[in-house]
Amino acid sequence: MLVSVLVFVFASLVTLGAAVAVVTNKNILHSAFYLILAFVGVAAIYVMLEAPFIAMVQVLVYIGAIAILIVFAIMLTRRLMSKDMDQKNAQWIPSALGSLTLFVVLGWIVYTAGWPAQEGAMPAEPISQLGQDLLTTYLVPFEIASVLLLAALVGAILIGRERETRSAE
Amino acid sequence: MADLINLIEGWITNLLLGWGASEELTLFLLQALGSVLVVIICFLIVIALIWVERKLAGRIQDRFGPNRAGPFGIFQSFADIIKIFTKEYVTPKGAEKGAFNIAPVLAMASVLAIWAVFPFAINVIGADVHVGVLYIVAVSAFGILAILMAGWSSNNRYALLGASRSVAMLISYEIPMVVSLLVPVLLAHSMKLSVIVKAQQPWWYLLVAPTAALIYLISSMAEIGKAPFDLLEAESELVAGYHTEYSGMKFGMFYVAEFLHQFTVGALITIFFLGGWGGPLAMRWPILGVIYFYGKSFLVYLVISWIRLSLPRIRIDAMLDLNWKFLIPVSFVNLVAVAVADRVMLELDLATWMYVGVMFAVNIFILLASLFLAGKSKPVVEREKFPPRPVAVPPGTES
Numbered sequence: 001m002l003v004s005v006l007v008f009v010f011a012s013l014v015t016l017g018a019a020v021a022v023v024t025n026k027n028i029l030h031s032a033f034y035l036i037l038a039f040v041g042v043a044a045i046y047v048m049l050e051a052p053f054i055a056m057v058q059v060l061v062y063i064g065a066i067a068i069l070i071v072f073a074i075m076l077t078r079r080l081m082s083k084d085m086d087q088k089n090a091q092w093i094p095s096a097l098g099s100l101t102l103f104v105v106l107g108w109i110v111y112t113a114g115w116p117a118q119e120g121a122m123p124a125e126p127i128s129q130l131g132q133d134l135l136t137t138y139l140v141p142f143e144i145a146s147v148l149l150l151a152a153l154v155g156a157i158l159i160g161r162e163r164e165t166r167s168a169e
Numbered sequence: 170m171a172d173l174i175n176l177i178e179g180w181i182t183n184l185l186l187g188w189g190a191s192e193e194l195t196l197f198l199l200q201a202l203g204s205v206l207v208v209i210i211c212f213l214i215v216i217a218l219i220w221v222e223r224k225l226a227g228r229i230q231d232r233f234g235p236n237r238a239g240p241f242g243i244f245q246s247f248a249d250i251i252k253i254f255t256k257e258y259v260t261p262k263g264a265e266k267g268a269f270n271i272a273p274v275l276a277m278a279s280v281l282a283i284w285a286v287f288p289f290a291i292n293v294i295g296a297d298v299h300v301g302v303l304y305i306v307a308v309s310a311f312g313i314l315a316i317l318m319a320g321w322s323s324n325n326r327y328a329l330l331g332a333s334r335s336v337a338m339l340i341s342y343e344i345p346m347v348v349s350l351l352v353p354v355l356l357a358h359s360m361k362l363s364v365i366v367k368a369q370q371p372w373w374y375l376l377v378a379p380t381a382a383l384i385y386l387i388s389s390m391a392e393i394g395k396a397p398f399d400l401l402e403a404e405s406e407l408v409a410g411y412h413t414e415y416s417g418m419k420f421g422m423f424y425v426a427e428f429l430h431q432f433t434v435g436a437l438i439t440i441f442f443l444g445g446w447g448g449p450l451a452m453r454w455p456i457l458g459v460i461y462f463y464g465k466s467f468l469v470y471l472v473i474s475w476i477r478l479s480l481p482r483i484r485i486d487a488m489l490d491l492n493w494k495f496l497i498p499v500s501f502v503n504l505v506a507v508a509v510a511d512r513v514m515l516e517l518d519l520a521t522w523m524y525v526g527v528m529f530a531v532n533i534f535i536l537l538a539s540l541f542l543a544g545k546s547k548p549v550v551e552r553e554k555f556p557p558r559p560v561a562v563p564p565g566t567e568s
Contacts, residue, residue, distance in 0.1 A: 029321065033268065036314065056303040064310030065340075071317050072336050075329065127299055127360060 008048055015041030029074050036067045053127055173456045174293045207284050207295070214463075215428045219246045222428070222474055229478045256417035261324055264414065268322035272315045273415065273422035279311035280430045287436060288363040290446045290458030301362040302354055305437065306347055309392065312430070313339045316394075316411050319423070323414035331410025334400050338488060342391040342398075345384050345496035352381035352507050353441045366445030370452075372525050373444040380503045380532040382442040384496055389434045390473060391492070395427065397480040400488065435469035436462070443469070499539045506531055 018037035025031045039062040046055035123129040134142045178199060185195045220235065220243055227234025235242030260269060286301045288294040298304060313336065320332020354360055356377060357368035375382050391398040402410030412423045439445060443465050446458030483491070510531050514524050 033318070052298055052300050053303070056300045056307045059307040060303065060310060063314065064307060064343075068310070068313055068317065068336065068340065071314075071321075072333070075317070075321055075333065125299070125359070128358070 004048065008045070011041050011044040011048065014038075015045070029071065032067065032071045032074060035070070036063055039063050039067060053130065174290070174459070175455070203295075204285070207287075208281055211281060211284060211429055211432075212425070214432060215425050216246045216250070218428050218432060218470065219249070221471075225471070225474055226478050229475070250421075253418055253421045258419060259414070259416045261414045263324040265322035265324070268318045269414075270419070272319035272322065273419045273426075275311055275318065276315035276426040277422045277429075279308055279315060280426050280433055282308045282311075283433050283437070286362055287440065287462075288366050288445055289462050290455035291367075291452060292455050293459060294363050297361060297363050300360055302350055302360040302365075306343070306350070309343075312392075312426075319415070320411040323411075325414050327407045327409075328411050328413045331402055331407045331413070334407075334485070335394065335411060337485075338398065338400060339392060339394070341489065341492045342388045342496075345492065345500040346388040346392060348497070348500040348504055349381040349384040349388070350441065351504055352378045355504070355508055356511060362440055362445075366440055366447065369444040370447045371444075372521065373442060373447070375442045376525050377528045378442070378503075378507060378532055379529065380499070380536045381507070382438070383536065384500045384503070385441065386438060386473075388492075388496060389437070390477065391488075393427065393430050393434060393473075395431065396477045397483045398488065399482055400485055431473055432466060432470050435466040435473065438469045439465040495539070495543055499535065502539070503532065503535050506535055 015038050018034045018041060021034040022031045022038065025034060039058060043055045043058045046052075046058060181199060181202070182195055185198065186192070190198075223245065224234040224241070235245035238244035238248050260266065283305050285295050286298060286304055288297070316335045316339070317332050320328045320330075320335070323329075353365050353374050356374060357365040359365060359368075394402070402412070407413070412420055415423060439462060445465075446455075446462045448457065448461035451458040451461055507528070510528060514527060519527070
């Protein structure tokens, strides 16, 4: 019990510390690397909650795809690299207000939610259970999500193609 | 004798419990011991592999390979290890110290972490997690990250170029790799590696899903980043790519990680398509299963070496074309076909050998049809053709 508390405290501290570092760091690529550390901490907390599937998806999607995309995008724009960036731009007041509102709303939800936990043991094969549920009970949201992703893919190809057709004219 | 590993495990457990250690402590110590053992075996294998690789490269390229240190040069790797440990660490000016030093460790860790979930024999399994396949794919992401960090932190244009190429290649080849990995998961109805291996006794998935096995082999060869997919460290273009600025053991870690990655791919192909620990008498004597597992992995390793020592480097546009226009469509068609065929035959309730035969036929048909279609299609971008130029033009006559 003590060990799991220690691990939880460590993972939370790493996550929060890395998250603070993301915001306060002047070098934007350092921020990206700290963001990855924060994702790792969140994945560790998922593992502690006995949700290994979510933890693995967290690592796969957030670190394997999104974080690497961010780092790559920063590396391609030379102006942003290895220079101490100004941390403010013209829109910092509205965005600060938006973030503050989001923080207050989320904090309120976390504080007021009762966190109902279902009694009973975990299913023997949690992932097959998840798959069954996704394709029976939650079929419509699942399909809507896939259509959304497909639309994003098609949109990406369209944006990528636009310049080609214009130059051909 | 038959179950040597569990025998030793039981002995140590009883010994520790007899000394008054608590059960949790015993379990923790045993798990730590097991992980250290797996890692040490990995490193010992790499030392042997480096020698085998050089000897094999020598044979294939019609030269001797190492032949000075010891009989057949078997001590060459040890000499290299001593040399690399005594070398100076050079950190280039303007490098990001933190990221520069973390990158080699991360590269190594991302490969070693994959070994945590392997089933070595019927009752010798690492962490037997429900999400084994997903874990393997997720952990590999750190390898890409390590290459990016190394390339960026070196403060070197060549290193950065190598790292950018690696992202284009590794991320795009992850798609056919993951989709072809779905085929064994689909056939075994589980993401647990031990279940996947058990489902393959005695019909290996190489027979049930040969197309997926081939796609997996090609795309994971690209993931290793060695020839013919070694664009990220193309010597003639980029010095040494992302690890140009590394020296001493820091370079050594990238080097060992690369070798170990190739062996790990061999082990993964063994698990997913070659029946893992399966083999004659492996059920009764688990120690044989461990030997079969490592032996099969080594065979796949040799096949990969053979391919990569025979082929020249692939051009970058051809590399992307192969992935996006051939491997990804074929792997998706293959996944759908295997799913449908598997379901239909489950309803028909055929004998196992007929099931395997039909699956094999379906796979081979998809492979041949896609190869035929790929052969018929024209390349989208024709390469510009220049008129032949005389080798030497006398001065003053140039147009």
